[in-house]
Amino acid sequence: MTKKRSPWLIIAALAVYFFLYAPIVVLVVFAFNSSRTNVVFEGVVNREPCGPFYWFCALAGNRELMSAAQNTLTIALTSTFFSTIIGTMAALALQRYSFPGKTFSEALLYIPIVIPEIVMGIGILVLFSTLFRFINTTFSLPPDARLTMGLGTVIISHIVFSVPFVTLVVRARLHGFDKSVEEAAQDLYADEWRTFWRVTLPLIAPGVLAGALLAFTLSLDDFVITFFTTGPGATTLPIYVYGLLRRITTPELNALSTIWIALVLVALLIAQRLERRAG
Amino acid sequence: MFLRLSRDNIRGLLLIAPVMTLIIGLLIIPLILVVITSFGSRSPDGNVIYGFSFDNYRRLLGITPTGFDPLYLEILLRSLWLALQTTVAVIVIGFPLAYFIARASPRYRNLFLFLVLVPLWTNFVIRIYAWLMILRNQGVLNSLLGWGASLLGLPFQPLDLYPSDGAVLVGMIYEFLPFMILPIYTSLEKIDDSLFEAAADLGADALRTFLRVTLPLAVPGMVAGTILVFVPVMGTFIVADILGGRQVILVGNLVQRQFLDARDAAFGSAAALILMALTLVVTIFYTRRFGFGEEIVSA
Numbered sequence: 001m002t003k004k005r006s007p008w009l010i011i012a013a014l015a016v017y018f019f020l021y022a023p024i025v026v027l028v029v030f031a032f033n034s035s036r037t038n039v040v041f042e043g044v045v046n047r048e049p050c051g052p053f054y055w056f057c058a059l060a061g062n063r064e065l066m067s068a069a070q071n072t073l074t075i076a077l078t079s080t081f082f083s084t085i086i087g088t089m090a091a092l093a094l095q096r097y098s099f100p101g102k103t104f105s106e107a108l109l110y111i112p113i114v115i116p117e118i119v120m121g122i123g124i125l126v127l128f129s130t131l132f133r134f135i136n137t138t139f140s141l142p143p144d145a146r147l148t149m150g151l152g153t154v155i156i157s158h159i160v161f162s163v164p165f166v167t168l169v170v171r172a173r174l175h176g177f178d179k180s181v182e183e184a185a186q187d188l189y190a191d192e193w194r195t196f197w198r199v200t201l202p203l204i205a206p207g208v209l210a211g212a213l214l215a216f217t218l219s220l221d222d223f224v225i226t227f228f229t230t231g232p233g234a235t236t237l238p239i240y241v242y243g244l245l246r247r248i249t250t251p252e253l254n255a256l257s258t259i260w261i262a263l264v265l266v267a268l269l270i271a272q273r274l275e276r277r278a279g
Numbered sequence: 280m281f282l283r284l285s286r287d288n289i290r291g292l293l294l295i296a297p298v299m300t301l302i303i304g305l306l307i308i309p310l311i312l313v314v315i316t317s318f319g320s321r322s323p324d325g326n327v328i329y330g331f332s333f334d335n336y337r338r339l340l341g342i343t344p345t346g347f348d349p350l351y352l353e354i355l356l357r358s359l360w361l362a363l364q365t366t367v368a369v370i371v372i373g374f375p376l377a378y379f380i381a382r383a384s385p386r387y388r389n390l391f392l393f394l395v396l397v398p399l400w401t402n403f404v405i406r407i408y409a410w411l412m413i414l415r416n417q418g419v420l421n422s423l424l425g426w427g428a429s430l431l432g433l434p435f436q437p438l439d440l441y442p443s444d445g446a447v448l449v450g451m452i453y454e455f456l457p458f459m460i461l462p463i464y465t466s467l468e469k470i471d472d473s474l475f476e477a478a479a480d481l482g483a484d485a486l487r488t489f490l491r492v493t494l495p496l497a498v499p500g501m502v503a504g505t506i507l508v509f510v511p512v513m514g515t516f517i518v519a520d521i522l523g524g525r526q527v528i529l530v531g532n533l534v535q536r537q538f539l540d541a542r543d544a545a546f547g548s549a550a551a552l553i554l555m556a557l558t559l560v561v562t563i564f565y566t567r568r569f570g571f572g573e574e575i576v577s578a
Binding site: 009010012013016017019020021022023024026027030038039040041086087089090092093094096097098099100102105108109111112114115116117118119120122123124125126127129130133156157159160163167217221223224227228237238241242245246249253257260261264265268272 | 305551555
């Protein structure tokens with residue numbers, strides 16, 4: 001669908017792009033503000049250390065923030081690792097084998113995608129709080145050994161909501177894949193295990209990688225489910241930022257946002273490259 | 280009696296088992312627990328007393344022992360109203376851009392789409408922060424307006440933009456706009472050029488072609504977009520929390536506050552289930568009425 005465009009359409013499109021990008025520009029510009037209260041732009045900061053990048057350097061000294069960043073990465077890496085494996089297994093099962101309850105499993109797999117996030121969040125909260133209270137009282141655990149919400153509960157929740165996305169992406173890859181290659185391998189006396197590692201996996205690798213990337217970004221970005229399943233000592237970056245928004249915001253937060261946006265941009269560009277290369 | 284399972288059956292079951300364990304254990308069982316909790320009540324120390332009463336649902340509908348109190352009903356209606364406003368706004372704002380991208384030369388289409396995606400992938404909470412900076416009293420927008428007014432020599436009173444219902448609406452529109460642009464684009468991009476030629480051959484002018492050809496064919500995209508926007512708006516609590524100050528309460532905020540501030544998990548569960556019911560009704564109504572396209576998947 002290509003045709004000549006009216007100037008009004010171009011103006012409207014530019015206006016929408018402006019609406020989409022103006023807030024991002026504001027965020028980035030204020031990362032260089034010399035005013036600590038950061039309400040009015042009072043000129044470019046130029047203070048030691050780092051001059052105009054003063055707020056970026058200040059980030060490194062912020063203990064709370066660094067621990068939030070570390071938690072976010074730990075959660076994202078661990079949950080991506082497990083959801084990629086589990087999700088790929090499910091994709092293989094659904095695409096390659098027939099088994100009792102297959103339609104039912106397919107339907108269940110879509111539930112995490114359609115259910116409102118907040119409902120999923122409180123569901124997991126109710127589950128763990130009931131379970132932990134039961135365990136803590138039954139075994140009358142001492143205060144320092146009691147089970148509480150924390151990194152573990154967040155990681156498990158992240159695996160649950162990202163697995164279906166991995167399965168969807170890997171299935172799409174398996175779908176357009178010629179089964180005769182695998183049959184050829186077996187004709188050449190490769191056992192099934194060997195066929196999987198030497199033939200199937202390399203062929204679906206781009207799909208698995210794309211699924212893993214998706215799971216990773218979903219985990220990094222998640223606020224709602226983390227909000228309900230986190231506990232003391234397991235603050236992630238989005239939760240940390242939310243806490244700041246309700247108290248006080250300095251240009252440090254803008255510097256953090258700027259770095260975040262830059263990383264997302266780089267990741268998106270790499271993902272596009274990979275996709276293009278995979279054809 | 281035993282099921283006779285072939286080797287393939289067993290392999291399939293083994294491969295699917297972990298994911299099913301996860302979904303049943305951490306989604307289905309929790310949902311059942313939420314339903315059970317919603318029939319209970321709150322103990323003085325903030326725990327759940329299990330029971331079987333519809334009190335929480337009655338309270339949501341405004342039926343209390345002391346008479347009719349529409350507090351929670353108003354929250355439900357306000358959420359529906361805001362979701363509707365947001366949906367209409369993102370269609371009106373998103374359509375021209377989707378149309379523009381669909382009509383751009385194929386060489387640039389990917390770039391234009393990519394530009395829609397970038398803001399979407401910056402963190403949700405960070406995007407709200409940006410609007411906080413823009414809308415607050417001495418914020419960016421008021422500064423720009425004040426500067427403009429002083430250039431023209433006009434008197435200027437800073438506008439009271441935040442916190443307000445309007446700020447929440449703008450925040451929601453910004454958060455969800457890309458979810459409408461992408462599915463509409465997918466619909467428009469599929470339209471065959473020959474349809475436009477046919478319309479022109481039959482003497483239709485540009486406006487008529489748009490109303491009779493383009494718009495009807497974009498409906499599946501708008502339907503998919505509506506499901507992707509309308510439903511999450513009602514459950515989103517951060518936007519109202521940050522941009523609405525303390526005055527705008529939506530269903531999502533109600534659920535969050537019951538769980539974390541009021542510590543009434545029973546009432547919070549009932550509210551969450553009402554939210555889920557509304558969500559399902561909207562989704563089912565829409566998919567029954569208009570069908571379910573690949574648009575939603577592409578987004």
